[in-house]
Amino acid sequence: MFGYQGWFACPGDGSPLGAWAHWFHRGEAANAASLRVDMWPDVSELDADERCPTPLTLPDGRTADVYSAYHPRTVDRHFRWMREYDLAGVFLQRFTVHLDDPAMLRFRDAVAGNVRSAAESHGRVFAIMYDISGHPRESLVDAVKRDWVYAVDTLRITESSRYLRHRGRPLLAIWGFGFQDRSPTPDQAAELIDFFKNNPDSRYQVTLLGGVPARWRTLTRDSQNDPRWARVYRSFDVVSPWTVGRFSDLPEIDEFYATEVAKDLVETRRLGIEYLPVVFPGFSWHNMNPTAAINRIPRRGGRFYWRQVERALQAGNTMLYGAMFDEMDEGTAMFKVAASRRDGPAEVPLVTLDIDGEMLPSDWYLRLARQAQKKLRSSAKTSVSRE
Numbered sequence: 001m002f003g004y005q006g007w008f009a010c011p012g013d014g015s016p017l018g019a020w021a022h023w024f025h026r027g028e029a030a031n032a033a034s035l036r037v038d039m040w041p042d043v044s045e046l047d048a049d050e051r052c053p054t055p056l057t058l059p060d061g062r063t064a065d066v067y068s069a070y071h072p073r074t075v076d077r078h079f080r081w082m083r084e085y086d087l088a089g090v091f092l093q094r095f096t097v098h099l100d101d102p103a104m105l106r107f108r109d110a111v112a113g114n115v116r117s118a119a120e121s122h123g124r125v126f127a128i129m130y131d132i133s134g135h136p137r138e139s140l141v142d143a144v145k146r147d148w149v150y151a152v153d154t155l156r157i158t159e160s161s162r163y164l165r166h167r168g169r170p171l172l173a174i175w176g177f178g179f180q181d182r183s184p185t186p187d188q189a190a191e192l193i194d195f196f197k198n199n200p201d202s203r204y205q206v207t208l209l210g211g212v213p214a215r216w217r218t219l220t221r222d223s224q225n226d227p228r229w230a231r232v233y234r235s236f237d238v239v240s241p242w243t244v245g246r247f248s249d250l251p252e253i254d255e256f257y258a259t260e261v262a263k264d265l266v267e268t269r270r271l272g273i274e275y276l277p278v279v280f281p282g283f284s285w286h287n288m289n290p291t292a293a294i295n296r297i298p299r300r301g302g303r304f305y306w307r308q309v310e311r312a313l314q315a316g317n318t319m320l321y322g323a324m325f326d327e328m329d330e331g332t333a334m335f336k337v338a339a340s341r342r343d344g345p346a347e348v349p350l351v352t353l354d355i356d357g358e359m360l361p362s363d364w365y366l367r368l369a370r371q372a373q374k375k376l377r378s379s380a381k382t383s384v385s386r387e
Contacts, residue, residue, distance in 0.1 A: 001164075002325035002334065002369075003129065004078075004090035006069040006111040010052035013068035015110065016103040022329060023054065023066050030055050032347040037328040038284040038294065039351050040344035041066060042336035042362040050074045056345035064345040069326075070107060072114045078326070078335060079118035085363075085370040089125035089164065090115065090325055091173055094151075096143050097134040109155060119162040127164040128157065129173035129211070137183040141191055148172070148196070152203055166207040167237065172196060175211030175242075178229045179222060186228035193235045209276065210236035214246045214260065217267055222246070239268060240276035243308075244323055244332060245283055248297045250307050257311040265315060277315075279308040279372075280323040281365055284331030284351045294349045295331075301358040302368050309372045313379050320376060322369060334365040 009021035020030050028034040035056070043051055043065050050073055051065040058064050067074045082089065092115050098104040112128075119126045128151065130144055151157045158170040165171060176182050177189040196206045213223035216233045222242075223229065233239060241264065247256045261277065268275045282299035286292050298304065312320060324332050331351045338344040339362045340354045353360040361367075 001088055001125075001127075001319070002082075002090045002322040003093060003327065004115065004126075004325045005093050005327050005329075006075070006108075006115065007093070007095070008066065008326070009068045009070055009107065010066060013052060013070045015068065015070035016106040017070075018103075021107075023052075032056060032345070035345075035348050036288045038287050038331040038349075039328040039333050040064070040338040041326075041328065041333075042338060042343065043067060044362075045077065045336075046074060050077075054345070056347055058344070059342050059346045069111050069114065072117060075111070075114035076118040076121060079115075079122040079124050081335060081363075081366060082124050083122040085366040086373055087124070087366070087369055088373070089119060089127075089162070091127050091129040091321070093131050093175075094128050094147070095131045095133065096140065096147065097132075097136075099143060099147055100139075112151075112155060112157065116157065116160050116162070120160060123162070125162050125164040126160075127171045127173065129175055129209075131211075132174065132176040132182065132184060135184075137185070137188070140184050141188050144174070144192055145195055148204060158203075169205055169207045171209060172206035173209035173211060173240070177210065177212065177232060178216065178224050179213050179242075180224055186226055186232050189229075189232045190235065193232065197235075197237070207237045209238040209240060211240050211242055212236070214241045214243050214256075216241055217260075217264055234271055234273065236273060238274040238276055239264075240278060240321055242323075243278045244280045244330070245297070248283075250300075250303065253304075253307045253311060257315060261311070261315055265317075274319075275317060276319050276321050277308075277312045277317050278321045278323050279305060279312060280332045281305040281334060281368075282331060282351070285329060286349055288329055295351050295355050298356050299351075299353075300356055301360065302364060305365065305368060306372075309368075309375065313375055318376070318380055320372065322372075334369055336362040336366065338362065339364075 009017045024030040024034040053063045056064040196208050215221045215223045219225045283297035286294040338352045344350045
C-alpha cells in the first residue's frame with residue numbers, strides 16, 4: 001500500500017481552492033523562488049485539459065506543466081498505473097487541519113471521490129489516513145470524530161466495494177500521535193482510539209492503524225517521552241513506525257532493522273498487534289527548506305529502496321507501506337517523475353532520476369514496487385506453507 005497525498009491543485013482546475021496548492025508556497029506568486037517541490041511529475045501521458053501550465057520552462061523552452069488531483073481523469077490515470085504495475089492501492093491522506101474551511105473540505109471530498117471511483121474502476125483498494133500535522137490541540141478530537149461520522153454517513157466512503165477492510169472492519173489510519181513536534185496529548189489520543197475501536201454504533205468502528213514515531217517502543221528520539229504514550233502506541237491494532245529520514249544509506253538501513261525493527265517485531269508479536277514497516281525511495285526537501293541540501297538522502301538508482309524491502313521481508317513482515325506514491329514536496333514520490341534534467345524546469349534545483357549518475361525511465365520506481373509486491377506475495381506463500 002502507498003500513501004497518496006492528493007493535495008496538488010492549480011488555478012483553473014475548477015476546484016474551490018482556485019489557486020496553486022503545494023506546487024508553490026501558499027500566498028506567494030508562482031515562480032522559481034516560490035516553488036516547494038523537489039521532484040517534477042512526468043505529464044507526458046496527460047491530456048491537454050489535465051495539464052496546468054506553470055511560469056517555469058523546460059530546457060527546450062516549452063512550458064513546464066503539472067497537474068491537479070481535483071481532475072478525476074488524472075487520479076484515474078494514477079490508479080490505472082497501480083493496476084498496470086500490480087500494486088494494491090493507497091492510504092488517502094486526509095489532513096485534519098483546515099477541514100473546517102468549506103473550500104478545503106470540498107476539495108478534499110472531491111479528491112476522495114476521485115480516489116474511490118478510480119479504485120473501483122481499476123480494482124484497487126483504498127483507506128483513509130488522517131494526518132493530524134499542524135492541527136490545534138484543543139479542537140483535534142472533535143474535528144476527527146466529526147469528520148469520520150461525516151465520511152461514513154454523508155460521503156458513505158466505507159460503503160465502497162474497494163474500501164479496505166481488515167479483521168472484519170473498515171481499516172482507518174491516524175498518523176502523527178506522539179511525535180516530538182506534534183501537540184496532541186496521550187489522553188486525546190486515547191479518547192480517539194476508544195472512539196474508533198469501541199464506538200457503540202458499529203457503523204463507526206474500525207480496525208485502527210497508527211502511524212507512530214520510529215522509536216515508539218522506547219519513547220526516545222522522535223517520540224515524546226511521556227510514559228503514557230507507551231499505552232497509546234500499544235492500543236492500535238496495527239503500528240506503522242515512520243522511518244522516512246531515520247536512516248540515509250545502506251549500512252544505516254541494516255543497523256536500523258537489526259536494532260529497532262527486530263525488537264519492534266518481538267514486542268508486537270507479544271502483544272498480538274500487527275506491524276507495517278515504511279519503505280521509502282529517498283528524500284529531498286530543498287525547495288521547501290532552502291538551507292537543506294538537494295538530494296539529501298540519495299536514491300542510489302533504487303538500491304536504497306530495495307535494501308529496505310529486503311530487510312523488511314527478511315525480518316518476516318507480511319505487508320509494506322510505500323512512502324509515498326505522489327509526494328514531491330519531500331522527494332519521496334514513487335510514481336512517474338521526470339527522468340532527467342531535460343524533463344524538469346531549468347530554473348530550479350530538482351531531484352530527477354539521473355541525479356545519482358544513472359539513466360533510468362520515469363516509471364523506474366513503479367517497476368521496483370511491482371517487484372517488491374511479487375517478493376511480498378512469494379514470502380507470504382512460503383510462510384503459510386511452513387505453517
